[in-house]
Amino acid sequence: KAGVTQTPRYLIKTRGQQVTLSCSPISGHRSVSWYQQTPGQGLQFLFEYFSETQRNKGNFPGRFSGRQFSNSRSEMNVSTLELGDSALYLCASSSGRQETQYFGPGTRLLVL
Amino acid sequence: TQLLEQSPQFLSIQEGENLTVYCNSSSVFSSLQWYRQEPGEGPVLLVTVVTGGEVKKLKRLTFQFGDARKDSSLHITAAQTGDTGLYLCAGPPGAGGTSYGKLTFGQGTILTVHP
Numbered sequence: 001k002a003g004v005t006q007t008p009r010y011l012i013k014t015r016g017q018q019v020t021l022s023c024s025p026i027s028g029h030r031s032v033s034w035y036q037q038t039p040g041q042g043l044q045f046l047f048e049y050f051s052e053t054q055r056n057k058g059n060f061p062g063r064f065s066g067r068q069f070s071n072s073r074s075e076m077n078v079s080t081l082e083l084g085d086s087a088l089y090l091c092a093s094s095s096g097r098q099e100t101q102y103f104g105p106g107t108r109l110l111v112l
Numbered sequence: 113t114q115l116l117e118q119s120p121q122f123l124s125i126q127e128g129e130n131l132t133v134y135c136n137s138s139s140v141f142s143s144l145q146w147y148r149q150e151p152g153e154g155p156v157l158l159v160t161v162v163t164g165g166e167v168k169k170l171k172r173l174t175f176q177f178g179d180a181r182k183d184s185s186l187h188i189t190a191a192q193t194g195d196t197g198l199y200l201c202a203g204p205p206g207a208g209g210t211s212y213g214k215l216t217f218g219q220g221t222i223l224t225v226h227p
Contacts, residue, residue: 033213048213056214103154
């Protein structure tokens, strides 16, 4: 089985812009979760989608949003980018009914 | 909020040495997962422990889940330079269920194994 794929791998944006990141889960997985990883805060949960519905949400501002499509692919959007949004954004997929999550390689976002 | 405290934060050892990384919480977790992450890449799952008292072995790595399911440890025997990386423990809050997709992570342990 192919693993979780994320595009793009690297992205440079300027403050105030918006960005959309994409995640394709492992075939058959219906849950996609998004995480932000920074040196200071570590890995923090953003949100999870299961069968096109947001099932769990972390403590991030409304500028961070996401969606999931009928083929389980997911996108994450960040609007009005801030310098502090620079991070590695990771997506993980799972069957949705058990604990194990499988991570993609991440998208490295740099906000200038 | 369920927190996971990992220790030590940094570990620098020589090849051939043994080491243990700890992951502790004051809360019960339905399961705990251990990941290894290399720079610029996503975490790679090493193991999931589910039953209190469970011990799992993966070659030179031994994982243990505490009896009360509040703590876990990772022991590496005869460390190799290829073991270098960031080790993370993580678990779903509460009893799991619809929270499976929401993992709480420890701060991580950066392991450096010198030749």
